Amino acid sequence: MSRFTRRQALGTVAALGALPLIARPALASTKIRLGALRFTSHAASFVALERGYFADAGLDVELEFFQAAQPMAVAVASTDVDYAVTAISGGLISLAEKGAAKVIGGSLSEEPGIDGQKILASNDAFAAGLTDPSKLDGKSFAMTQAGSSFHYMGSKIAAEEGAELHFKPLQKVGAIIGALKTSQVDAWSIVPHIAKPLAAGGSAHIIGNVSDYLPNYQVTTVFTSTKNADQERGQTEAFLAALSKGVDDFNAALVDKTLGEDGADEMVKLIHKYVYADKSLEDATPGIVNGAMRLNKNAALNLASVTDQLDWFKSEGLVKDSIGIDTLVDQSYVDII
Template sequence: MTGITRRGALGLMGGAAALPMLGRPALANTKVVVGALNFTSHAASFVAYERGYFAEAGLDVEFKFFQAAQPMAVAIASGDADYAVTAISGGLISLAEKGAAKVIGGALSEEKGIDGQKILVSDAAYQAGVTTPKALDGKKFGMTQAGSSFHYMGAKIAAAEGINLEYVPLQKVGAVIGALKSGQIDAWSIVPHIAKPLAGSGAVHIIGDLADYIPDYQVTTVFTSAGNAANERDKTAAFLAAFSKGAADFNAALVDKTTSADEAEAMIQLVHKYVYSDKPYDKAKPGIVNGAMRINAEAALNMGSVQDQLSWFKAEGLVKDTVSMEMLVDPSYVKTM
């Protein structure tokens, strides 16, 4: 994708499969900027980098870190990042509709039997009797932006419970955390590596599991510019192959727990370089372990979940009704389900 600046990408938003072998010589030292959040859910990228899988694929990776999903979509469209992993947002869908971005694979997923995202409430709300999702009627639910995954999650909870929520956009995850702890908002839903330490502090309380409301939710996806998807197939396939090797290592060590204790410890130490790196290791370790959710094998993509998300964004008027799955997803790189 060429010719779209960051300002242009923001304007567009407002208008709103087998993988090859690694190490192709033609890709030697190809510079790639990868968008990420400092979340355990992004561990596949971190593992692929730290264990040399990107380098083996001929990719010289640099990470660019963000505080929310929508700015990451802007960076992909403007060329400030080449690949990214985060939740589907209204901004990403609008950019895809304009031919600026494509979802090319799946990453984090809710899976039955594996601890997933939690529904949280502030201590003030909990003490006032908000101890179940049903009791959230009329309460303030935090999100980064309108049209974010948090907006989608809150809406699915509200629809299932037959309640109404007041959505409060706070732009950054850190701001949502602060507002929840101080009682400025009543509720939120987030991945367990953040939810459980917050609940352990006593400042917030867990009152439910998101999987009860959105089973098999494709929480995050891998996406790139439409230009990369269409015209840089070797590079894109190599990125996905390396990413998938990182995901396999992460799943084995911390999700399926099929490795040795030493190997699991090494994985936690690796992730700690990027997640809770401001905390001592012994303080960070429980959150990393508790936050280990499945990252899809070989970046397989749950098309049913993506379709549900797209349908919700369209029904809410957050994206154009004419947006199709073909505009949003390039299914040619990975297995779909």
């Protein structure tokens, strides 16, 4: 297959409308680029890098940070980034249909009993009566782009509440936060490490939980180029095995809390290098701890949730109706939940 260029990948996205694995060691110091967001939910990547798990697997990993899911999908498809962790988007699905990208695992999940993603209302909308999701009808809802996970979550919430939402694409999470703080948008859904500080600081109100509408939602996945999935199996298995060690450390420290206060403090300090790095450790700690949702052990994937997402994208006409789950997911790499 010929190299899928960034221009081709961007064109595809624009057309939307804007296990445990026993890894065969990769070649020593194989350089790879890993796409991430500066979210607590991406902590497994930070842990695997900082604690040498990638290096032990023979991988010299460089992190490249993004501000939305779809540009990350473009970067993977064009091989500017080798692997990435983020939400499924219409762009990723369409790039998979083009033979350029594959989901190879799961990452962040909603899980019963663990505080997850929140539904937020702006101060003005809350004062005007948007005090719970049943009152969303006619309101504006923020998303990065059409076909983003925010679009999916908002649509699912609205469908269950019988509401009609006006989606507002703002391209970047930072822009959405600014719009919510100034009441330029009425509502949004986001991970708790962002939602809770916004609410605690008086910038927005938490009015519901995403898990009430999408239980066991596979929020983010691990994906790579089809070339890596097909032709670099040893490297890809080594990457997943090292990442999974980071997952285990994170879950033990901040989700299951089996490592005590010292273990939790050490994990927060590590994550703080990448999340809320512009704040003091003391100020950043509550936000980091509040973002401690479950990461999937061994990069296991909730295939039912991914299938539901794919079906929604098809029903909205955001991707081709002919795309099947095997087009999107290379199941040879993953444990299926």
